[in-house]
Amino acid sequence: MESPRNGSSRSFGPISWQQPSDWQETPPLAFNSTGVFKGVGDGQTLNQGIGVFFIYDAGVEEALVYGLSQDASLVDQGETEWKGFKGRYYKFEGNNLSFNVQVFPLGMRDLAFWNFVAGEPADEDLKTLEKILSSIDLNDRFKFSRWNSQDGTLKIYQNGNHFEGSFGEKTLEGIVIENSIFGWWKKSDSTGSVGPSRFWDGAFSGKFVEGKLQLLFSSSEDPFYSLEGTTVTFENVSGKFESSTVEEVSVTESLLCRSVYENTPFATDTAFTPFDKRIVMWSATKPFENSHIFKWEWYDPDGNLKETVYYIVAPTIETGYDYYDSVWGWMATDRFGEDAFGEWKVVVYADGKKLDESSFKLVQEPEMKTIETETFKLNVPAYTYYQLSEGVHYFILDIANLIFAEAHYETEPLNGEVYKTPNYEVNFIETSMPDYQTGQNFIYWVVQFPEKDGQYLYMSFYAPEDDFKRLESLFERILNSVELK
Incomplete structure (x- = not known):
């Protein structure tokens, strides 16, 4: 591909790219960012001829753009590709154009790269886009690799120690620790019942040694304690598997609260009521760079395990930054029964190892x-x-x-x-x-x-x-x- 016309270098988090000088720029966005666009300066609205492109693999068009001004339209310009990831290029047309953008943490394959630009792109829009894509660089913290089985049934995208992919009709997501992998699976036609957000059908674990991958698929919820299930061995796996060293996570402080705003606990307490929407355990940690599987266990006053919450925290993928220094999980109060009042306990784990625990009282009326x-x-x-x-x-x-x-x-x-x-x-x-x-x-x-x-x-x-x-x-x-x- 040709190099981009003379322009300026732009960067966001782990990505840098070269932008043509005759393209005006709205606030730069990439990797699960959120923004509102009403022109290139405060109080302005955009005019006709706005070039916009998204790069993703699947399923993120919905909810990306909303609040489009009534006299504007979104025109699909066709499909494009970057490093094997498929995407679409759009163009906004209209006068006094304004629109909002919101993206949720969808994972590596769902959203690889996207940006918004304002101006008048060349007539051959896709070729102009390709010039920008050819200039994109990722820093050392953000590395893509992929590996596949010889028969094509296993397809994995790996970024750092986080991976997503598929095995036949199963969707997979998990993490790599040294030469072992842990995660969850779901059938394509299933709504799921276990794991993070009860989205998955079961857990799996495996080991990668000398080009051979052995995976154990089970119906259990915890990938670190999957002992029984179906074992599948892949003899010849192509592509580069990135081994990941062990990274310990440690907690410096844990607080119970009602919500978290900008990574900060809001309305901390040791007593909660059914008037509260949720009870959150927030933990400050020493900064960590790798992806980890966190688990929160909630025990009622009789010591019974009433709720288990999982979440994969993937720093670079979700934030564009190099580390995390806090995590949180919650239990919705609508899951409490009439016998729930009393002393509760919540325990947090990282990669199957206990990190910390806290206790709180559930009472009928707020102080x-x-x-x-x-x-x-x-x-x-x-x-x-x-x-x-x-x-x-x-x-x-x-x-x-x-x-x-x-x-x-x-x-x-x-x-x-x-x-x-x-x-x-x-x-x-x-x-x-x-x-x-x-x-x-x-x-x-x-x-x-x-x-x-x-x-x-x-x-x-x-x-x-x-x-x-x-x-x-x-x-x-x-x-x-x-x-x-």
Whole structure:
């Protein structure tokens, strides 16, 4: 291929590439990033003739682009390829173009490389794209290799010590530790019932020695304890198998919380209630570079194992960075029964080895605390994060799911239904609205307290529709506790 026209070198995480100088650039993206594009500068929108391309192997077109402006269209320009990975090249056409982009951690084969550019690509768009693809380099931390059985039934893509692939009609994913591999498998027509997110049908383990690969497929959930099943031996495996040295993971601190925001635990606690959507065990670790299989075991007050959660953490693939320094797993509270109240224990493992454990209490009601301002006071759950911003008081219950209450003052009355609290008659409206990014429906209450000094205290309660019913009685408790000064 020809080299790209004179241009500038761009980079993101483990990737660098050469971009033609006559292409304007939107904020660079690669490897499972998220962005919103409304022009090449603040407050601008894009004009007609926007070139965009994605490189992936399968199944990621959906949810990549949404919120496309009404007078714009997405035009498929055809298929292209990079290092054996198939992708598609798109072009946005329209005026005052704006759109959002969101990508989820889909793994190495699902999303190899993608970027967004703004400008007027040459008429032969795919050839221009090929010039950019020919200039892409990966740093030493990001290495692709693949290996296949002689009869073609086994196909594996390996990046570092993380791999994905297939064996006949089975889908595979796992990790490499020295010359051994561990992971999960699923039939192509199955919805799965075990492993991470209950997506898989079973676990497998194997060993690679002198070109021979032996795999043990079982219906068990834990790949490190698969003892019985079906053994398959591949005598001649082509391609380069990358052995991976043992990397120990160690925990420096573990906390229990309600959600994690930007790798930081939110609303930490040692007591939780059915009002909480989930209970999260967050662990800070010494930085690790390889991919690892983490497992969390949740034990009820009688010592019974009630939930097992698995996750493969793959630093470079998921983040574009060289290491991880925290991990977390959670249990949804809707899995609790009536006999669940009491002392629980949760244990975290990496690659089958125990790292740490924590305990917490499950209680019926949350501990409350009083928030007092110059003009009102009220009671909220003790874990709630309180923030004052430009005259608006925020009481955040769950930062990951946007569950919060807020209070502010207005001079106009609210025309709503009458609701009686222990202290006041208030005007009340319940309504709903979709989230503009996800389309998820939110329910919210708007409440207006009696006038004082020409102003009305307004309170609002927000939660996704699925969560609102669970939290409604808690919202009522907060509302009934309000006292004006």
